[in-house]
Amino acid sequence: MNSSENHDQKRKPILSIRGGSKRFGGIQALDDINLDIYGNEILALLGDNGAGKSTLIKALSGAHTLDEGEILFEGKKVNISKPEDAHNLGIKTVYQDLALFGILDVTTNLFAGSEYTRWGFLQKKKMGKEAQTVLSHLKTTIKSLHQEVRSLSGGQQHSVAIGRGVFIGHEPKLIIMDEPTAGLGVKQSREVLRLLKELGQKFAVIFITHNLEYASEVAQRAVVLCSGRVAGVLDMAEANHNQIVSLMMGVDQVVGESV
Amino acid sequence: MKGRAKSKLFSLVVSLVFTFMTLFSAASVYAEQTYGMVVFLKGSEFFNWSYGGMQDAAKLLGADIKTELRGPATWDASQEARAIEQLIAKGVDGIIVTAGDATTLNPAIDKAVAKGIPVITFDSDAPDSKRLSFAGTNNYEAGKVAGKAMVEWLNGEGEVGVSTFPGPNHLVERIRGFKDGLEGSNVKVVAECNDEGKVAAAEAAITAMLQAHPEIDAVFAAHGNPGPGAVAAVKNVGKEGEIEIMGFDFGMPVVEAIDKGQIRGTVGQNPYLMGYISMMMAWGANQETRVDGPHAPPSVNTGVRILTKDDIGVYKSPPAFVSGK
C-alpha cells in the first residue's frame, strides 16, 4: 500500500524489538515496545522529553538492558547486555553529549575502545593513518591529531564523535545518532544532515531529534514514542506535522495505516 | 522500605557479632589483677624486650596476674597520654610507662596516681610527675657513656657523624649526653643527618652525610633503626673497616651486624630488666608489707654498657611475644 510496506516485502528488518519493557523504580520507562528498522533507511525516533527515546537507544547500545522483551538482529535473537555486545554486532552510537575525552588527543578519542592492536599492542601508525582518512572523509580540518579534543571547535568535536561512532572499529550495520544537531548552528546542522543522508544510503540509521523539519527532510519513516509506548509509526512522505505533534503529545487520534 | 528492614536486620547481626566478640575476649575481666604497659611506639623491638621482662615478672608473681601492652603505632605524645587514661578507666592495678614526652604525660600519670594506681616509668622518665619510681638509664647518661666509649674507640681524636631524626625528646637528650661524653677529647660531632626514624631512609641519609664529610671516622646511629643503614652506607662509600659504627639498642639487625663485625658495638641498655623491675615495683606497691607507705626507690639504674661481639650472644633470641596481650 505504501512505501514502507514495500520495504517489508523486499527484505527482512535488520533489527527488531519485540515487547521491550524497562522499569526504573516506579517509572515505566519503556512499555511493550515493538519496532523494526531496515537496511538503507533512516528511521527518525521522535518523542517529547521523557518519552523513552534515550532509554530505548541505551538499551540498543548496551548501556541498559531490557527487563522484558527481545531484540532480534539480522533475524537472530541477540543479548545486548553491555556496550561491547552492541559494538560487536555493528550497532554504533553517536551520543548526544558526544562522550568525548576532553583531555585526550584526537586519535585516542577516535579509537578509544576499538584500538587497532596486534598481540595486544597498539598499532599507532595504522591508527594515525586511519584517523586522517576518517577526518578527511568527514571533510573536517583538524590541525593536528595530537591536539586535545577540548581545544577543538564544536563542529570539529562533532566530527570526531561521528567519525568514531561510524567509521572506527567494527563495520557498522546500524548507526544510532542521538540528537546529532543539538547545540549546532544552522550551517553545521546542514552539514550533519548531509552526512546523515549519505550514511542512510549505506546503513540503517536511527536518528533521534526534536526537530521535525530535519526529520522529514532526511528520514523515510518515523517512530513516535509517548510515555514509553510506541504512539505511532509514520511514513514521512505522507505524515504531516500536526499528526506527529499530536502523537508526541499523546493526544488520542488514529493516524495513518501503518500503526 | 524493604531495604530499610534489611538494614535493620543487618544492624542486629552486627551487634550480635560485637556481643560475641566482646564476650569472647571477656576472659580478662575475671583476672584478679591487670597491669598495663604503655609505650610511645608499639611495635618497637626494644619495648618488646621490656614487655617480655614484665610478662616474666608477672608470671613469677602469680598466675592470676595479667599484663597488656598499649600505645600509639606512630609516635604522638598526646596519644600516649590517652592510652594511660584509657587504662585508668579500665581500672588496672598498675601502669608501667615509658614517657615519650615527659611534660605531656605528667597530667595523665598524676591522674592515675590520684586514683590509687601505682605508676612506674621505665626507659624514659617523667621526673616531675607523681610516678612512684623509674627503672632505666636516663638517655642523657646513656648518651654520655656512648660518647666516652667513642672517645676510647677513636683514641681521643676524630670526627663523628650522628644519625637521628627530629622530634622525640629522648633523642635530643641522648645526643646532648653523647656530645658531653666527648668533652675533653679531640673527638667531635661534625654532622647530623635525618634518617626520619626509618630503617629504609637511613642508608641514603647516612651515605650522603659520609659524602659531605669524608673526614668522618665514626658514625653514631643514635636510635634502634639506623644501625643497618649505617653499615650499608659505609659499604657504599667503600670505607668498610675504616669507619667505626656505634649502634643503639640491640634489635636483631644490629645484633647480626655486630656478629658479622660490621658494627663495632652498640649502646646496650637493659630493656628486659627495666620491664621486670618495673613490674615488681608496681606489684609491690599494691602489697601490704610491714613497711608503712611506699617503699620503692625513686629510681633504679638498670645500667648501660657498650655491647660488642663478645657479649652480644644473649640478645640473639629475644623474648617470644605472641599476642601482644
Place this chain on the structure above:
Amino acid sequence: MTDTKRSSQLVSAALQAREVQLLLLTLVVVLIISNLTPNFLTESNLKSVAMGMTYDLIVALGMTYVLILGGLDLSVGSNIALTGIITTLLMQKGVVSVPVAIGIGLSVSFIIGAINGVVIAKFRINPFIVTLGMMSLARGGAMVLTSGYFVTGLPESFLMIGRGEIMGIPFPVIAALLIVIVFDFLLKNWVHLNRAFPVGADPDNAALLGINVNKTVVLGFALCGLFAGIAAIFMCSRLAMGYAQFGLEIELRALGAAVIGGATFSGGRGSIWGTFLGVLLLAIINNGFVLMDASIYWQKVVNGTILIIAIATAVRHSRIK
C-alpha cells in the same frame, strides 16, 4: 625561513612538555648543588642517590598508574610492610625456597591491590576510603604477624638481590630502570594498560564505548599493589630484614613525585618518565640537604613547599586554553 619557524615551534612545544621542564629544573638543581658542595658529583654519592630513590620510584610508578585511572592508593606503604614480612617469614622459617617465597610475596601484594580494585569497582566507593582502610588493615596485619620484631636471619641468596651489583651499579637500581623502561613502553603501547587514559579521563564515556572499566580499574590497583610488592622485595633484601614499620609515608612521597611528574588527581594524565624525574628531583634535593649540612628540621618544610610549587606549575601546564 619556515624551517627555522618550525624548529622554534618544536622547541617551544618541547619546552611545554612536563618532562622537559622537569629535566631542565633537575639540571639546574644539580648545577646549584654541585657548585655548593664538591661531594655531590662523586660516583658513590650518585650511587647512593640512585639506590635511595629506588623504592620510591617503583612505588611511584604504580601510583602514577592509579592516578591516570583517576584514583589513588594510600595502602602501598602498608602493602610493602605486609608483603615484606610474609616473604621474609616464609624464608626465615625455611618453609619454602627463596624464589617461591618471593613468588608468594608478590602474589600477596598483587592480591592486596586487587582487593582494593574490586571493592572500588564493585561497590563504587571512593578509592581514598578503600585504600585508607586497606592501609590500616595491612599495617595491622604486619604488626600482628611480627609483634614489632624484625624478621632477620634471611638466606644469603635472597640478600644478593638487593646487594648484588652489575658493573658497579646496584642490582635494584638496574631493575628499577628496566621496570621504568618496560612499563613506559607498555603503558604507551599495550592496549590493556593504555586504556587507563580514557578510563581515567572519563570512565562513564569509556564504559559507553565498550571499554571494560571494572577490569581496567581492578588491573590498575592490582598492578599498583604489585609494584609495592617489588619494592618490598628489594627493601627487605637490601636491608636484610622484614619489618612492620617499612614503607611508612611512602605513599605520600610517591604521590608527590607523581604529581610533580605531571599526573593529576582528575585522571587521564600522567607520564612514567615524568614520575621518574619527579622522584629523581626529590631525591637530589633531599641528598643536597644532607650534603650541605642544612638543619634537619627544615627538610619537611622544603619538601612540602616543593610539592605546592609543583602543583602550581603542573596546573598551569594542564589548564584549558
Place this chain on the structure above:
Amino acid sequence: MVTKMVRKLSEHTNLGLLAVTVGLFTVMSIGYSHFFTLYNMEVIAMGFIQEAIMALGMTIVIISGGIDLSIGSVLVLSSILVGLFLKADLGVALSIFLTLCISGSIGFANAVMINRLRAHPFIVTLGTMTAVRGFALVITEGHPVTGFPKSFSYFGQGYLLNIPFPVVLFIILAIVFHILLRHTKYFSQVYFIGSNPGAARLCGMNVERFRWMTYIISATLAGTAGIITASQYISANASFGIDAELRVITAVIIGGASLSGGIGSIGRTVLGVIFLAIVANAMVQAGVPTYWEKVAYGSMLVISVVLEQYFRFRRTGIKDNWRDFMLGGN
C-alpha cells in the same frame, strides 16, 4: 508513630550505625564493670576530643566536596604557637586569638591555592600538611614547649557544670554548626556546592568564596583542638596530631558522609565520632590485643562504607556513575 519517629531520626543520623553503637555500648556496660562509670564516660569523651572538634570542620569540607589533610599539622602548630605566645607573656586571651588567626589563615591559604591552582584539595593540603608540620619542627627543634601559666589549663582540664570544658565546647560547636548547616541559607549552600559545583555556580553561588569559608572553619577548629590539647597536657610537642586527619576522616565517613560531596551532616558525624571513641575505649576495656587495633579500624572503615553503598544500591537501584566517586572533577 514509631515509624514516623524512625523516619525523622533517619533524616538526622545513620540508623545502622546508631544501632551498632547502642549495641556495643550495652554489651560493654553489661560485660565490663569499669565501662559504664562516670569516670570512663569522661575518658571516652576526652579520649577523642581533638578528633571530635576537628571532625565538625572536616564534615563541612567533605560535604562541600573537598578534603583537608592539613588539620593534624595545624593542630600541632597551634599547640606550639599558643605555648610560645603564652611564654612571651601575651596573656591568655590574646595568645588564643593570635593562634586561631594563624590557624585560620592556613585554612585560607589552602582554599586560595585550591581556587587559584584549580588543584585537587587532596594534593594541596598534602603539601601544607608536610610544610606546616615541618615548620612546627623548625620552631621547636624537637624540644617540648612547657611552662604555661596555670590559668591556661582551664581550657583542657576545667569543668563546666561537672562536664569537662572541651566536651562542653564540642557540644556547643556541634549545635551551632548543626543549626548553621540546616537552617541558614548561606551555610546550606554547602550541599548544592558539594553535589554539583557547576550548577551551584550557575545558581549564583560563589563557590570560591564559600571554599574560603569551609577551609578557614576547618583550620580554625584544628587550631582550637590544638589549643585544647596544649592546655590538656600543659605542654606542646611536635609529635601531636600525627595521623589525626586520618582518624577524623574515618569518623566523618563512618558517620555516613560521602567523599564525592553533597552528603553528610553534623548529626551523622557526631555519631561517627561517638562510635569511634567508644570503640577505642572498648578495645582497651575488653583487652583486645594491641596489634589487632589497626586491623579492626581498617575493617570497620571498609565494611561500613561497603554496607552503606550496598544498601543504597538495594534501595534505589541506582549504581553511582564512575565520575561521581573517582577523584576526578573539581
